[in-house]
Amino acid sequence: MDKGYIGLTLHAHLPFVRNPEFNRFLEEDWLYEAISETYLPMLRVFNRLRADGVPYKLTLSISPTLSSMLSDHLLQSRYAEYADRMLDLGQKEMKRTADQPDFHRLAKMYCNMHQQNLEDFNELYKQNILAGFRSLEETGHLVLITSAATHAFLPLYQDYPQAVKAQVELAIESHISHFRKKPKGFWLPECGYYPGLEKILSSYDIKYFFTATHALTLANKKVKRGIFAPVDCGHDISAFARDYGLSQAVWSEDDGYPVDRVYRDFYRDIGYDLDEEYLQPYLHDKKIRSFTGFKYWAVTSKSDFKKVYNPEVAQKRVSEHAGNFIYMIERKTRNISRILDRPPLFTLPFDAELFGHWWFEGVSWLEEVIRLLADNNHIELITSEDYLRRFPENQQALPAYSSWGTKGYSSVWVDGSNDWIYRHIHRSIDRMTELVERFPDQVSLKGRFLKHAAREILLAMASDWPFVISNGTSVGYAQHRLKEHIHNFNLVYENMCRNSVNTEWLTRTEKKTNLFPDIDYRIFSRD
Amino acid sequence: MAEDIYKSLSLTELRFLAEREGVKNVDPYDREELIDLLEEIWEEKIADRKLNNDIMRLKGKKYDIYREDLKGTYRETEYVIPENYPKTSIQLLLRDPFWAYAYWDINQFELQVILTRHPNAQFYLRVYEMTQCCADPENILGSFDIPIKVEDSSWYINLPNPGRVYQVDLISENVDGELKQLCRSTMLESPGGYWLNNPDELRHNSDDFKLFLAGYSNGSDHMTANILIQRILADLEDSKQDSRSKE
Numbered sequence: 001m002d003k004g005y006i007g008l009t010l011h012a013h014l015p016f017v018r019n020p021e022f023n024r025f026l027e028e029d030w031l032y033e034a035i036s037e038t039y040l041p042m043l044r045v046f047n048r049l050r051a052d053g054v055p056y057k058l059t060l061s062i063s064p065t066l067s068s069m070l071s072d073h074l075l076q077s078r079y080a081e082y083a084d085r086m087l088d089l090g091q092k093e094m095k096r097t098a099d100q101p102d103f104h105r106l107a108k109m110y111c112n113m114h115q116q117n118l119e120d121f122n123e124l125y126k127q128n129i130l131a132g133f134r135s136l137e138e139t140g141h142l143v144l145i146t147s148a149a150t151h152a153f154l155p156l157y158q159d160y161p162q163a164v165k166a167q168v169e170l171a172i173e174s175h176i177s178h179f180r181k182k183p184k185g186f187w188l189p190e191c192g193y194y195p196g197l198e199k200i201l202s203s204y205d206i207k208y209f210f211t212a213t214h215a216l217t218l219a220n221k222k223v224k225r226g227i228f229a230p231v232d233c234g235h236d237i238s239a240f241a242r243d244y245g246l247s248q249a250v251w252s253e254d255d256g257y258p259v260d261r262v263y264r265d266f267y268r269d270i271g272y273d274l275d276e277e278y279l280q281p282y283l284h285d286k287k288i289r290s291f292t293g294f295k296y297w298a299v300t301s302k303s304d305f306k307k308v309y310n311p312e313v314a315q316k317r318v319s320e321h322a323g324n325f326i327y328m329i330e331r332k333t334r335n336i337s338r339i340l341d342r343p344p345l346f347t348l349p350f351d352a353e354l355f356g357h358w359w360f361e362g363v364s365w366l367e368e369v370i371r372l373l374a375d376n377n378h379i380e381l382i383t384s385e386d387y388l389r390r391f392p393e394n395q396q397a398l399p400a401y402s403s404w405g406t407k408g409y410s411s412v413w414v415d416g417s418n419d420w421i422y423r424h425i426h427r428s429i430d431r432m433t434e435l436v437e438r439f440p441d442q443v444s445l446k447g448r449f450l451k452h453a454a455r456e457i458l459l460a461m462a463s464d465w466p467f468v469i470s471n472g473t474s475v476g477y478a479q480h481r482l483k484e485h486i487h488n489f490n491l492v493y494e495n496m497c498r499n500s501v502n503t504e505w506l507t508r509t510e511k512k513t514n515l516f517p518d519i520d521y522r523i524f525s526r527d
Numbered sequence: 528m529a530e531d532i533y534k535s536l537s538l539t540e541l542r543f544l545a546e547r548e549g550v551k552n553v554d555p556y557d558r559e560e561l562i563d564l565l566e567e568i569w570e571e572k573i574a575d576r577k578l579n580n581d582i583m584r585l586k587g588k589k590y591d592i593y594r595e596d597l598k599g600t601y602r603e604t605e606y607v608i609p610e611n612y613p614k615t616s617i618q619l620l621l622r623d624p625f626w627a628y629a630y631w632d633i634n635q636f637e638l639q640v641i642l643t644r645h646p647n648a649q650f651y652l653r654v655y656e657m658t659q660c661c662a663d664p665e666n667i668l669g670s671f672d673i674p675i676k677v678e679d680s681s682w683y684i685n686l687p688n689p690g691r692v693y694q695v696d697l698i699s700e701n702v703d704g705e706l707k708q709l710c711r712s713t714m715l716e717s718p719g720g721y722w723l724n725n726p727d728e729l730r731h732n733s734d735d736f737k738l739f740l741a742g743y744s745n746g747s748d749h750m751t752a753n754i755l756i757q758r759i760l761a762d763l764e765d766s767k768q769d770s771r772s773k774e
Contacts, residue, residue, distance in 0.1 A: 030590060156620055159713050195716070213742040214753045218720030222728070226738035244751065245744040253585055266588060291591065336741050339734040351586060358588040401621065401718040406583050408753045409623040409718070419681065422620060423630045427612045464590075471587040472572045480606070487606035 003343040004333035005382045006373065007240065008366075009210060011187050012039065012352035013063035013151055015464035015481075016515050020074055026284045027477055031069055032082040035129065037293065038356040038363070039070075040117045043132040045367045050141055056370045057140060059383050060133060060352070061187035063147040064174035065462070067130060068515050071178060076127040083121060086293065087114040089282050093270070093294060096278075102308045106296050109311060130178055137179065143383045145185035146175040149516070152461035153413045155194040155401060156422060163429045164197070166458065166523040168204050170516055177518075184385055185209065189463045190413070191242070191349075191404040195220075198398075202235035208384045209239055210349050214408055215399035216241040223397050228336060228344035230388070231397040239399045240347045240384050246332065247348050249325060250362075257321040258359035261299050264309045266358050268297040295360075318361050322368030329379050345387055417475075418466035424486045428457050431493045432524040439496065440522065448510065449501050450521035453492035455513055457524070460485035533562045541565065611635070611680070617652075617697045619712040624689040624755055627715055630681040631697050637709070638677070645701035650675050654684055657692040660714045666692070689755055690719020723755060726762050 014034060019025040049056055069075050090111030097103040125131050136142040148154060149170035157163045168186070175183045184207045188197070191212045201209060208230065216227045216239070223231060230238040250256055257263075271279060271292040282292055297306035298314070329346060336344050355362030373381045382390075405412035414422070432453060442450055460482055468478040488509060495502055533541065541561040542553045548568050550556075556564065617631035629652060641648050652673040657666040668691070673682060686693055695712040722729060722739060729736045739759075743751040751757070 159618065214751075214756060217739060217742055218718060218722065218753075218755055220721060222721050222725070222735070224738075227742035241742065244742055251585060266591075332741075332744065335744075336737075339738060354585055358585060400720050401716070407623055409621065411622050411626075412583055414620055414622050414628045419628050419630070422618070422628075423612070423632070423680075424608055426618055427609075427614075427632075430614075467583075467586065468590055471583065471590070473587050473590045483606040483608050486608045490609060 001330070001378045002333050002337035004329060004337070004379050005343055005345040005387065006329055006379055007059070007345055007347045007382055007384055007387065008369075009059040009061065009187075009347070009349040009384070010042075010352040010355075011061040011063075011147065011349060012066055013061075013147060013189075014066050014069065014353075015462050016065040016069060016150065016459060016513075018069065018072060018075060018512065018514070020512055024078075024284055026288065026290065027474065028075065028078060029082070029284075029290065031066075031075060032079050033291070033293065034353050034357060035070075035079055035121070036083060036086065036114070036117050037360075038353050039129055040120050041113075041356045041363045042352065042366075043129065043136075044116070044120070045363050046136050046141060047132070049367065049370055050136065050139060054371055054374045056374065056381055057143065057383050057386065058370075058381070059143045059145060059185060059385075061145045061147050061185070062130075062133065062175075062178075063151050063187075063189075064149050064171050065151060065515065067174060067178045070130050071128055072514070073127075080118070080122060080127065083114055083118045085282055087111065087118060089292060089294065090114050092278075103296050106309060106311075107294070110294055134179055137181075143185065143385055144175070144179050144181070144183065145187060146171045146183045147187035148189050149174065150458045150462045151189040151464060152458075153190050153192045153403070153410070153463035153466070154188060154197060155192045155403065155410055156413060157426075157429075157461065158194045158196065160426060160429045161200065162433055162524050162526055163457070163461065164200055166454070167461070168200055168206075169523055170458070170519065172204055172206075173518070174516065187349075190467075191215075191402065192410070192413075192463075193239070193399055193403070194401045195398050198233040198237050198239070199235055202233075202237040207237055208388060209237070210347065210384075211239050211241045211399050212402040212404040212408060213241050213244040215239065215402040216397070218400040218402070219397045220400070221395075221397040224395055225340055225342070225344075226336075227347070228340055229342065229391065230345075230384070230394050231399065232394040233398060234396055238384075238388060238394060240345075240387075241399070242349050242404065243346045246328060246346055247350065249328060250348075250350060250354070250359075250365075257325075257365065258354075258362065259299055260317055260321070261301065262310065262313045262317050263299050264295055264314065264360040265297045265299045265306055266295070266360075268295055268306055270294045270296070314361050315364065318364045319368055322365055322372055325365075325369055326372050326376060326379065333379065342391065345382070347384075412470050413463060413466045415470050418469040421460070421466060421482050424482075425457065425460050428460065428486060428489045428493075429524065432457055432489070432521075433526055435493065435496055436522050436525045440525075442521075445501050445503065445506070446496070447521070449492055449496065449506055451519050452506060452510060452513070453489050453496075454519055454521040454524055455515055456485045456489040456492070459513065459515070460489070533565055615697075615710050617695055617710045617712045619684075619693065619695055619715045621715055621717065622683070624717045624719070625686050627684045627686055627693060627717075628681065629684055629695055629712065631710065632680065633697070633709060641699050641707070642677070645699075647702050648677075649700045650677055650679075651698045651700065652682060652684065653696040653698050655694045655696070656687065657694065657714070660692050660716060672698075686717050689717050689758075690723055692716050718755065720755065722759050726759055726766070729759070730763055730766060 014030050017027045093107035097107045137144045148167040152167050154164055186201055186206045186209045188209050193211050193215055216223050227241040230240045232238055269291045271290050298309040300306045465478040465482050468474050538558055545553045545561055612632045613634050615634045620628045622628050653670055655670045656668045659666055692714050694714045697709045699707045
């Protein structure tokens, strides 16, 4: 039988949200939910596989904003409080459902999960789960890579190379400070690539990055191995294009595995089903109902009719879906091998938060796939780094401008709802470059002021805000954040133009936005 | 479910939500009408989201912690940001191979000078189509004008051909037909690719064709919504039909 390779890459990212001025802050739940439902369960799976001696090696990209939040003491202690609250809710749910066995065992399942999360978080990782990922890298089970500093969608900044360089340079610095190692790979946010970006990445010694499928299908040359091998972009850097067809089995909301009728439904949550009074301690505001993660129903159908979730039935389906995934890869390997001069590589990148958070059973599916691959003689799990070591010679070609967003280009991040942001961000970048030229060697108070201005621009560049606005979720918050960063930057700019520093404001704002504490504001210089 | 939640809100809250959704003059609406209206707006939003591809739809769930339409007013300071910027400039951003977004600023003093001297001045975006990113006039294939109003500050520009380079000038014209270039954008290259220019190779080589589409296949079906790939496939289909009719 023909041989094939599969390169699984997970990208973990959340925007920087940290609000010490509030006791609790709704959007911080993005982080807490991801820790509870994705990162900790994923670490448990990776550790279990390692303990069982299952050979595996995956690539995991952790964005600098996420790393910063995961290592932030305030957010760590707030997560511990969140997990405590969820455990408390679980215990309350076990009492409430005592006479309903089907629901009671689910309440118990969630309760156990939160108990385990708390133990892992506090005892195993001493509240810093980055240590877990580091340990897996040290034993050769993960290859950790980075992504743009604040996850900017880089093609929309191609006329501002200083800003793109700032995103790359800071990302690498942040990665080194968290993982004590220089990353060789770079996750382009939203797989957003433009010709020329490879030169910037390569100038920072990055060896590979990932693109959308059509980046290679529509490359400047006829790519003789299609998307089944990387291309050499000509500056000692390679591009790996994702296999759209295969990844749809996981990504599709219409007919992918996650929407199987026996899997847990994402939307039906007690946060919307139970009395407000009962939920009060767990909600942020009595006016805002929100998800609690306690979800008792299976997908069942597209209608409102839902059956009670059955974890044993779902686990059985996980095994079937893992087997089906391997079968699809084997079938595709057979179909394509005849026209290739080497075994095909299937590059499959996914957002890490897809697993566990939305697709509750996704983490188990990942474990099953890895176990099946370990016993498979034909399909080998490989990382991009190992692939390049094994096949150092690849065809030279330049990928096409592309992203993995809707329609494959920039339309998600530039549409009628969010296009207004670029005028402000681009002008801010121009102004920051102007400040660097006017004040090239500031230290002390003015230096801090300028550092903070650089931070504000970077935060405004996050791809999350235009995405969230375009997608229609949390629009108010995204608009608020953008305006806050643009306003704060302009406040510094205007003060510096008057040769003054607003010390009180600076101290307060630095305390709130403590991202990239060692940033050099000259990163925005034109050179 | 949404209807039940809307029903639990006061008239003032419903009015606030409707205003936030851009409904002008909410006072004439009664409670029932506002509930219907808000439900309709929400359904439209859901329908819009469904137009996104799978990745974007699923990514959205990462940020789903509450129903946006039912969340109250934002609880912090409203930040003031500049309305415009003093430097006259124009920026072109690629949206997809056939559309670019242009935004511009005109220095207010410069604008006043133009309008004082020429109160009926007209403004245009002049879009140049070129073969490559080089300022050589020989590369210019043609240009077209888009009339704009003085109060406009952005525009979505249709790019006629993929694989070409575009540049835009912001121009004022006085009643005597005298043109003044206010600013020029950088050049922008619309994506094209090898196969767009060489579709015949795909038609004649089944292995190339197989490889071209294999990245979009799950082993049995092909699926791609990319506009350029669809265009290449449509061209191939056209040329196949042409050959058949000649036979």
